[in-house]
Amino acid sequence: MSTVSVLPIGPFNNAFSYKSDFEVKIGDVVEVPFGSKNTIGIVTNDEPDETIELKSIVKKFEYNIGKVNCDFLEWVSSYTFIPRGQVLKMILCEKTVFTTKKNSDIKTQSLADAAPISLNEEQKSAYEKIIVSANKPCLLHGVTGSGKTEVYLAVAKKIFEQKKQVLILFPEIALTKQISDRIEKYFGFKPIIWNSGITPKHRREAWLKAISGEPCIIVGARSALFLPFQNLGLIVVDEEHDSSYKQEDGGFYNARDMAIVLGHLRNIQVILSSATPSLESYINAKSGKYGYALLENRFGVSKIPPIRLIDMRQNKFDGHISPPLLDNIKATIARGEQCLIYLNRRGYSPITLCKSCGEKIACPNCTSWLVYHKDSEKLICHYCGHKMNIPKKCISCGEEDSYIPFGSGVERIFEELQSKLPSARIKIASSDTMNSEKNIEKLIDEITNHETDIIIGTQILAKGHHFPNITLVGIVDGDLGLNGADLRAAEKTYQLINQVAGRAGRAEKEGQILIQTFIPNHSLYTALKSDNPMTFLNMEIESRRTNKLPPYSNFASLIISGTNKELTKKVAQQLRDTCPSGIKIFGPAPAPIFLLRGRVRWRILLQSTQKKSINSAIKKWIFSQKTPKNVKIQIDIDPITFL
Numbered sequence: 001m002s003t004v005s006v007l008p009i010g011p012f013n014n015a016f017s018y019k020s021d022f023e024v025k026i027g028d029v030v031e032v033p034f035g036s037k038n039t040i041g042i043v044t045n046d047e048p049d050e051t052i053e054l055k056s057i058v059k060k061f062e063y064n065i066g067k068v069n070c071d072f073l074e075w076v077s078s079y080t081f082i083p084r085g086q087v088l089k090m091i092l093c094e095k096t097v098f099t100t101k102k103n104s105d106i107k108t109q110s111l112a113d114a115a116p117i118s119l120n121e122e123q124k125s126a127y128e129k130i131i132v133s134a135n136k137p138c139l140l141h142g143v144t145g146s147g148k149t150e151v152y153l154a155v156a157k158k159i160f161e162q163k164k165q166v167l168i169l170f171p172e173i174a175l176t177k178q179i180s181d182r183i184e185k186y187f188g189f190k191p192i193i194w195n196s197g198i199t200p201k202h203r204r205e206a207w208l209k210a211i212s213g214e215p216c217i218i219v220g221a222r223s224a225l226f227l228p229f230q231n232l233g234l235i236v237v238d239e240e241h242d243s244s245y246k247q248e249d250g251g252f253y254n255a256r257d258m259a260i261v262l263g264h265l266r267n268i269q270v271i272l273s274s275a276t277p278s279l280e281s282y283i284n285a286k287s288g289k290y291g292y293a294l295l296e297n298r299f300g301v302s303k304i305p306p307i308r309l310i311d312m313r314q315n316k317f318d319g320h321i322s323p324p325l326l327d328n329i330k331a332t333i334a335r336g337e338q339c340l341i342y343l344n345r346r347g348y349s350p351i352t353l354c355k356s357c358g359e360k361i362a363c364p365n366c367t368s369w370l371v372y373h374k375d376s377e378k379l380i381c382h383y384c385g386h387k388m389n390i391p392k393k394c395i396s397c398g399e400e401d402s403y404i405p406f407g408s409g410v411e412r413i414f415e416e417l418q419s420k421l422p423s424a425r426i427k428i429a430s431s432d433t434m435n436s437e438k439n440i441e442k443l444i445d446e447i448t449n450h451e452t453d454i455i456i457g458t459q460i461l462a463k464g465h466h467f468p469n470i471t472l473v474g475i476v477d478g479d480l481g482l483n484g485a486d487l488r489a490a491e492k493t494y495q496l497i498n499q500v501a502g503r504a505g506r507a508e509k510e511g512q513i514l515i516q517t518f519i520p521n522h523s524l525y526t527a528l529k530s531d532n533p534m535t536f537l538n539m540e541i542e543s544r545r546t547n548k549l550p551p552y553s554n555f556a557s558l559i560i561s562g563t564n565k566e567l568t569k570k571v572a573q574q575l576r577d578t579c580p581s582g583i584k585i586f587g588p589a590p591a592p593i594f595l596l597r598g599r600v601r602w603r604i605l606l607q608s609t610q611k612k613s614i615n616s617a618i619k620k621w622i623f624s625q626k627t628p629k630n631v632k633i634q635i636d637i638d639p640i641t642f643l
Contacts, residue, residue: 003054005046006032008039009092012085013077015046022060027070029092031059040098042070042088061098063211065091065228068265075261079615081635082251090226097207109216111161113188117154119147126151126293130271131158133291137260139240139281140273142295143304144502145466148273149179151295152236153186155271160187160215164233168219169255171244173197174440174460176219179238183217194220194227197437222247222255225262233268235259240272240281241495243640252636256281275502276495279544280551282537305504305511307529309478309520319416320408325474325514326420332472333424333453337509340467341413341456342500343476346382346430348374348412349405352390359396361403367594372405373432374415384597410456413476417454429457459496461503471511473504478515482524486642487549490524494536497528550638554611556618557639558604559591562631565600571631572602578625580617583608593643599632603642 004024005015018032028043033055042065069091077084092098119127123146130138130151142148156166170176173195183191194206206227209216213230220227222245225235237245237256245255256272263270272281272290285292298304315322321329321341332339349372353360361370363381370379370388378387394402405412410428417426427433427443434440446452447467455461455470481493497515504511517525527536545552558575562568572588579585584607591601608614618635627633 003048003050004057005044005048006030006041006057007044007046007084007088008032008034008041009089010039010085011083013083015044015084017048017050017052017054019054019056020060022057024057024060025064027064027066029061029063029065029098030057031061031098032057040092041085042092044070063228065211066230068262069228071265072262075265076253076258079261080251080253080637081618082253086251087226090223091228093203093207093227097204108214109187109189111157111188114157115185115188117150117157117186119150119154120299122295122297123147123151123154123299126295127154129291129293130155130269134269136289136291137263137270137272137284138291138293139277139285140271140293140295141277141282141285142273142275143298144275144499145298145304146275146295147299148275148295149182149238150186150299151293152238152271152273153182155269156217156234156236157186159233160217162233163215163231165210165213165215165229165231166217166234166236167224167227167229167232168217168236168238169222169224169245169259170219171221171239171242172460173221173437174434174444175238177437177441177444178466179219183219187217189217191217191219194218194224196221196223225255225258232262232266235263235268235270236273237270238273239499240274241276241278243492246640248636248641252634252639254638254640257638276498277537279491279537279540283541283551305473305501305513307501307513307515307525309525309529310514310516311520312516312518319420320413320476321416321420321474322516325516328472328512328514329417329454329474330421333421335471336450337471338447338450338452338467338469339454339472339474340461340470340500340503341417341454341474341476342458342461343408343410343413343456344459344480344496345407345409345477346373346432346458347371347380347409348415349407349409351406352379352403353406354394354397354399354402355404356399356402357394357397359394361391361395365598366596367592371409374405374411375432383593408476410458413456417456421454424454425452426454426456427452429455429461431458431460434460459500467503469509470503471509473501473511473513475500475513475515478517478525479519479522482519482522488640490536491540494524494527494540501528548609553607553609554614555639556606556614557636557642558606558622559634559636560588560602560604560631561596561599561634562628563599564630567628568600568602568631571625571627571633572604575604575622575625575633578621579606580621582613583617591643605639605642 002020004020006018007015024043026045031038073087076087140148192206210227210229237259240256247253259270284290310322310324329339351369352372363386366383380387390403393400501513560572586605588602588604591603
């Protein structure tokens with residue numbers, strides 16, 4: 001009998017000591033008694049404590065997550081401050097793997113029915129640049145419709161032929177159908193899908209495939225990065241700029257950055273693919289830290305459509321669709337082509353107010369206005385999910401039937417276009433309508449088969465999709481993302497508009513992009529209208545460098561939350577007063593969303609030109625603080641949002 005250390009899944013940093021009748025080694029998956037129940041964990045190299053009375057390991061499973069996954073776990077926890085046991089929970093995914101008794105029939109994937117991938121000269125050049133830079137990450141930067149997917153799939157095919165595993169990450173579940181179809185065409189089999197929408201059976205099959213080491217292609221959301229691969233040969237991060245790769249519930253981490261780390265630990269290549277790369281990746285590529293492959297032209301005969309601005313100051317009309325945009329929608333439909341009308345705002349209207357006194361209906365749990373959803377006749381909070389009916393009387397002045405919707409969401413645009421174009425076939429594409437794999441596939445098929453004329457979409461339909469018959473993209477409110485104090489507001493808006501615009505004119509038919517704006521002279525639009533995609537990137541880089549903003553300095557964010565307003569504020573002030581020297585501190589200040597799910601929130605922002613300085617300071621400083629039980633301190637290294 002030996003004494004070993006076991007790290008259980010859960011919010012623990014420490015491993016616990018157990019007796020073992022089994023012969024175990026580091027990385028073995030075991031079941032151990034923990035409190036009043038048994039739980040799952042792994043054997044670690046922590047020094048066991050043999051001076052106390054120990055319980056025994058109950059069961060040893062046949063799985064070992066491997067040294068690299070153990071190292072990855074330690075690195076992620078150390079950098080992000082997510083407890084080790086919480087990272088392990090992502091790796092083991094125990095709810096479906098270890099509680100599902102039925103054995104899964106894992107099918108072997110082979111290239112027997114594969115079709116060749118044809119690349120043009122520019123794509124071949126990009127492919128070669130990726131292969132040559134195999135010892136480091138590579139940014140695949142290509143305009144929308146340039147065939148980036150074919151390039152990285154050609155690399156993936158080469159890796160698969162070497163009997164290796166391939167992981168392709170996507171930011172949105174909605175994108176998996178089209179990449180799945182392309183993989184089936186070029187590889188002769190469907191990839192294994194990993195996201196929140198798959199069944200427990202498929203989740204178990206994917207996990208077992210990864211840990212088996214058998215060659216496979218897995219397409220997944222950010223959590224797929226933590227599957228216990230034993231033979232991984234390539235990681236692709238598609239739409240690498242997308243903020244959806246940042247996990248902000250249950251621990252903060254950026255899957256794109258963690259993919260780079262995992263690639264380094266495994267000594268394999270990571271391909272970052274985007275039409276609008278993040279500034280961080282672009283700067284790393286230009287400095288030589290990453291490889292760089294550029295696709296400047298669309299594939300085949302399709303051309304990048306010009307961007308035309310509609311100055312909303314010069315257009316007086318009722319509703320939200322300007323006469324120039326409406327005229328172009330009519331002309332597009334008359335030609336038998338399709339339109340994508342974009343507004344990144346779910347629901348019918350973002351605010352419901354009393355027409356007598358101006359009172360707005362807010363969420364009782366969050367500092368946010370309730371969004372009116374006309375299809376369900378409900379007011380809904382998009383942060384905590386709180387729902388309610390519209391009150392019959394104003395809660396402030398008592399006026400009856402006085403509440404009216406204010407502002408526009410996709411449902412309101414749908415209603416407006418339906419009234420103006422009654423014969424048009426119109427669909428809404430948002431996370432409310434594309435909330436399951438079945439709904440996603442149904443809507444994509446309807447668009448592809450031209451069973452709809454106008455698609456009104458949020459950002460869920462803005463990226464990655466290829467619809468050859470969409471020739472008009474109309475952006476209802478191009479200025480929407482430019483509001484607020486987010487340091488990345490211009491970058492995110494540029495990326496999103498570029499991605500949406502990229503849905504137009506992707507085949508032999510010419511496309512056009514119309515953007516409604518109240519600030520047509522904004523530098524963002526000047527960059528968008530230029531023929532050089534680097535215009536905006538270079539402009540933004542210079543601004544960041546001048547103002548010493550990321551990536552020319554490093555940020556960490558502390559979110560202090562609690563149920564008692566004064567006590568939470570006191571803890572935040574205590575943190576400010578004890579901040580070590582060498583770190584620039586901003587705050588504490590009330591978070592923009594001060595109340596979230598019933599908890600008040602204060603923010604502190606830390607800045608340093610040395611990344612290690614912030615992390616080491618937090619380790620010595622934050623974890624030495626004594627905080628009340630009902631006050632929580634969350635640490636966000638390299639924050640993307642500041643809500």
